[in-house]
Amino acid sequence: MNQPFRVLTSESTSEPEPNQLSRPVVHAKQLNVIYPAADQPVHALSDIDLLIRQGEFVSLIGPSGCGKTTLLRVIADLEPITSGDVLVNDMTPSEARQARAYGYVFQAATLLMWRTVLENVMLPLTIQRKPTQEAHRIAKEQLAKVGLSGFEDKYPWQLSGGMQQRVSIARALGIEPKILMMDEPFGALDEITRNNLNQQLQDLWREQQRTVVFVTHSISEAVYLSTKIVVMSPRPGRIVKIIDSPLPRERTADLRDSEAFIQLAQQVRDALSEGHHEH
Ligand code: ADP
Numbered sequence: 001m002n003q004p005f006r007v008l009t010s011e012s013t014s015e016p017e018p019n020q021l022s023r024p025v026v027h028a029k030q031l032n033v034i035y036p037a038a039d040q041p042v043h044a045l046s047d048i049d050l051l052i053r054q055g056e057f058v059s060l061i062g063p064s065g066c067g068k069t070t071l072l073r074v075i076a077d078l079e080p081i082t083s084g085d086v087l088v089n090d091m092t093p094s095e096a097r098q099a100r101a102y103g104y105v106f107q108a109a110t111l112l113m114w115r116t117v118l119e120n121v122m123l124p125l126t127i128q129r130k131p132t133q134e135a136h137r138i139a140k141e142q143l144a145k146v147g148l149s150g151f152e153d154k155y156p157w158q159l160s161g162g163m164q165q166r167v168s169i170a171r172a173l174g175i176e177p178k179i180l181m182m183d184e185p186f187g188a189l190d191e192i193t194r195n196n197l198n199q200q201l202q203d204l205w206r207e208q209q210r211t212v213v214f215v216t217h218s219i220s221e222a223v224y225l226s227t228k229i230v231v232m233s234p235r236p237g238r239i240v241k242i243i244d245s246p247l248p249r250e251r252t253a254d255l256r257d258s259e260a261f262i263q264l265a266q267q268v269r270d271a272l273s274e275g276h277h278e279h
Pocket residue numbers: 035036037042043044062063064065066067068069070071235
């Protein structure tokens with residue numbers, strides 16, 4: 001369980017991290033999650049130490065079953081921890097949830113098919129008891145930001161998968177979350193659509209200064225989007241390496257072909273295989 005390899009290095013070389021002085025938004029210390037089971041308990045997360053600051057875009061990457069979703073769920077107060085400590089905005093996850101600190105976007109768009117696009121985005125706002133007119137205004141605004149003006153009165157089943165995911169993102173952003181959590185939101189999409197949505201998400205993140213915790217299987221997606229990449233090992237999920245991105249905050253399409261991008265991708269790939277070989 002306690003292997004000697006839990007390396008917590010920062011790989012950033014020249015530039016100082018832009019948010020070195022920003023407020024901590026998520027702080028996990030020696031966090032463990034063990035799922036109880038009649039036959040054998042599952043040790044899903046092992047001694048996780050992680051600090052996420054305001055305005056960072058953090059990707060969790062690692063093989064299936066390494067605890068990425070569990071970590072998001074812990075932060076979102078959807079999963080209790082077994083030991084250790086986790087603070088969200090200096091509160092317990094439960095207090096943070098009550099303060100409505102976050103939005104959550106799942107792998108498959110979880111839209112209500114019998115409600116229009118606008119109604120879907122309005123729903124969490126209505127649950128927050130925002131007056132209808134205000135909810136309506138915010139929902140329209142958020143849909144415009146993800147490029148879906150004109151689609152307000154459509155039903156989700158009338159949209160493509162990529163458009164449905166944009167509705168999910170608009171819905172999550174409408175409540176102005178302090179943290180946006182995204183669990184493989186683009187995993188089911190083709191590469192062209194995924195790259196487009198990566199670009200849109202990047203723009204939104206930079207404009208709105210949100211903190212994003214993003215789960216992905218894709219090395220290039222992680223490298224393209226993140227200020228920090230957290231590489232995890234197979235079960236029990238541990239952090240193999242935390243890589244601070246040396247890339248500029250603004251990402252453009254041509255960045256994918258740059259030397260810095262390719263090197264960073266290689267570094268992530270190496271850390272992933274290091275995590276595998278420890279087993
Ligand atoms: P990932 O998102 O990285 O694929 P998960 O966080 O979903 O991984 O799961 C981590 C491990 O915990 C897996 O082995 C999974 O089978 C197990 N697991 C997840 N949820 C539960 C649960 N509710 N009860 C028991 N085991 C679970």
